[in-house]
Amino acid sequence: MTDRLAHRLVRIILAIATAGVVLGGCNPMNATPISEINASPANFDGKEVVLHGVVKAPTRLPLLNLKSYVLKDDSGEIDILTEGDLPKVDEKISVRVKVANIAIINGEPLGTTVTEIARH
Template sequence: MTKRLATIVLAAATIVVLLGGCDRINATPISEINMSPANFDGKEIMLHGTVKEPTRLPLLNMKSYVLKDDSGEIAILTEGDLPRMNEEINVKVKVANIAIINGEPLGTTVTEVERR
């Protein structure tokens, strides 16, 4: 009975570890967004990277941080608490453009939807 319980616990732990890394595997490289923001307009995507430059502008009630991965970096707006500098995070974001004229995006913003 103890051997069976140990096997079940080990299997459950393995599944948790494997699923925990799924966001990183499914993350979109930041360079893809930077190269073609119009392709991501209105879409929610997963990003994975390291936090740089957390910034709070109290007069404008605005918070942002830069997320950096191996392919590049991108500024992310957030309404939540700012992540810590050099923290490695997974974040679901929504990409939006003010306008797309002749395939060229104007005013691209990346807004945090959920952080893990």
């Protein structure tokens, strides 16, 4: 095998591997079930997770500069805050979110928020 052919083969393999890593982050199989967050939000406090589902009920409150939508998967649904454009109703998306609680008292979370970091 010539050096030129070997270099070309290496570039092709690297391109395929890079595409696999990028697309792997969008895989619904890597997503956390929404029911797990709803059942134990204190366990997810301060953590980033990937969710996958269908968009329902986008809401915009301009006076408060607040935008949110409901994401529904086979296990449940959850409200997600966003600073970006609202997704379309019935759109299937994967989204990386950060879960936060205002407080955790005796193991019980108070004021759980789920904020969008990135959408795929």
